[in-house]
Amino acid sequence: MPTLTNEMMRSIIMDHYSSPLHKHVPSEEGYEKWHMHSDNCIDDLNIYLKVENGKVVDACFDGVACTISTASTDIMCEVVIGKTTDEAKFAIEQYNHMIHEEPFDADVIDEAIAFINTSKQAARIRCATIGWNAADNILKDK
Amino acid sequence: MFDVKEIRSQFPMFKQKMQGKPLVFLDSASTTFKPQCVIDAITNYYTNATSNSHRGDYDLAYVVDKTVRETRQAVARFVNSKENEVVFTNGDTSSLNIFAYAYGLKNLKENDEIVLSESEHASNLLPWFQVSKMTGAKIVYVPLNEEGRITVDNIQKVVNKNTKVVSLAHVGNVMGYRIDVEKIAAICHSFGAIFVVDGAQSVPHFKTDFKKWDIDVLTFSGHKMCGPTGIGCLIAKEELLNNIDPVFVGGGMNETFFKPNNMIPFDAPSKFEAGTLNVAGIFGLKAAIEFLESIGMDNIEQYELELHEYVIKKLEGSNIVIYNKTADSGILTFNVPGRFPQDEATYLNYKGIAVRSGLHCDKLLPDFLKVNATCRASFYFYTTKEEIDYLVDCLLDGGDILDAYFN
Known part of the structure; x- marks a missing residue:
């Protein structure tokens, strides 16, 4: 993927915060829900994934969340939709590696690369991972 | 009354930096720094x-x-x-x-x-x-x-x-x-x-x-x-x-x-x-x-009330929403319009200022205030007016919250 400038990463985060694509409750049956509540932020989110035949066919979320958790959860939805459960789990793992400043595979996390600087604000790591951890919990037995 | 600068010199924590900037600790309602004697x-x-x-x-x-x-x-x-x-x-x-x-x-x-x-x-x-x-x-x-x-x-x-x-x-x-x-x-x-x-x-x-x-x-x-x-x-x-x-x-x-x-x-x-x-x-x-x-509780009380009055005056006419203008303590509870309280607290952290955001362990009060959360800056006798000036400058500087991640 092309190298993103800081300005591009800023606008990715702001776009997904101000106009999230997946912030809504599911409009049909068949979704699995995971509730996440942050103890150091007031983030309070429900994450919904729909898995059919080993594939994540849709993902969405709702709740109250700060810029970082809203944008990162929205991008998480983008990243996992259309992936097999194994591919989705791998992407989540790579994202977590990036957040914790470990080597990671940038190709599978797409726009989530915008959160590469999260460790500069260590108190917000929890916000940047809340949606991803929820999805991981839903997918872990799949 | 008492010499705040001299008092601060007795607290080793004030030598710390945060985000590479001088530490401005405005979370004393949560916990306080300790003087060397303690x-x-x-x-x-x-x-x-x-x-x-x-x-x-x-x-x-x-x-x-x-x-x-x-x-x-x-x-x-x-x-x-x-x-x-x-x-x-x-x-x-x-x-x-x-x-x-x-x-x-x-x-x-x-x-x-x-x-x-x-x-x-x-x-x-x-x-x-x-x-x-x-x-x-x-x-x-x-x-x-x-x-x-x-x-x-x-x-x-x-x-x-x-x-x-x-x-x-x-x-x-x-x-x-x-x-x-x-x-x-x-x-x-x-x-x-x-x-x-x-x-x-x-x-x-x-x-x-x-x-x-x-x-x-x-x-x-x-x-x-x-x-x-x-x-x-x-x-x-x-x-x-x-x-x-x-x-x-x-x-x-x-x-x-x-x-x-x-x-x-x-x-x-x-x-x-x-x-x-x-x-x-x-x-x-x-x-x-x-x-x-040794500082005197009456002096501490008087100084903290002075600090609260000082910050309220400094913020007068600004767009900052203050929930407790008439507080009888060194506690300032506020929000910056259009900014999620956690985001504001992260921005202030980036500026070296420690404040608290969220519900502050009171999960009933948001119903009364009709907000999801607030930011809280809390002062103690070791807080200076210069620190409050800096807080107000940072609240009003209109900086992008994402500066905290990209600067």
Whole structure:
């Protein structure tokens, strides 16, 4: 993927915060829900994934969340939709590696690369991972 | 009054930086920095005086017992209670839990009423929730006035012959309003109820007079008054302590026990102090009290009120939403329009400023304020006007919150 400038990463985060694509409750049956509540932020989110035949066919979320958790959860939805459960789990793992400043595979996390600087604000790591951890919990037995 | 700069030089934490910038610590309602004398007192216990209290027959143990006794006397002097009314606990939460269970389970029954408020910290709500569930006693919330205050008039409306306990913070940890404890105590007593005062946000900030106010119970933490974490006090009237039973039992709190299941406890306060005390914490608490006394509680109170007035004046005419303009303390609760409180706190962190955002352990108050969360800056006697100027500049500079990640 092309190298993103800081300005591009800023606008990715702001776009997904101000106009999230997946912030809504599911409009049909068949979704699995995971509730996440942050103890150091007031983030309070429900994450919904729909898995059919080993594939994540849709993902969405709702709740109250700060810029970082809203944008990162929205991008998480983008990243996992259309992936097999194994591919989705791998992407989540790579994202977590990036957040914790470990080597990671940038190709599978797409726009989530915008959160590469999260460790500069260590108190917000929890916000940047809340949606991803929820999805991981839903997918872990799949 | 006192020289803030000189006082700050006694706190090693002020040499720290945050985000590469000078640390501006505006979260003293959460916990406070410790002066070197408190750190030295704790180190002295571990370095020169380690031994257990109550049970040694040697010189070291004597020194510990003497310091524990002197600390109890220091606390009694500091809050104007009797020495035997001072129970050492792990902190304010621990004090409130111990008292709620000890008093509540023995004295409360169905249809009795416990009066609380929506502006209480979780530590003064949840123990009573538990006791209410276990005894069938009902919880009644005193209504807040339009400003968010607990008024004597509203207390009068809810306290009646069924009221057994009224438990309120002397100063609320979000709004920073002070209640009239003396008048509320008189109302409680006229109905035979007891009045519990959570002093977590008051004891560190102005002079406490347990005796004159005629309150029944007072609780507080050491760490919010420049003392160590893990030490606090439960102060209760002598006759009240004598009439309730210990919640924790074990070594150090009993005269004797015998088969099959009998135990004779010590008199209060020892009967509430089972197990090894936080001796290092007690050494530190004594140093903290002496330190605060050397500055003077009246000076501390006056200075903090001045700081609050100063910040309110500085923010006048700005777009910052302030929820407690008339607070009687160094607590400023606010939001920046269009910015999520956590985002604002992260932005301030990036500027080197420590503030708190969220619900501040009061999950009932947002209903009243009609917001999801707020930011809170809280001042202490070591806060400077220059720090407040810097806070205001950062609040008003219109910087992008994502600067915190990309600069």
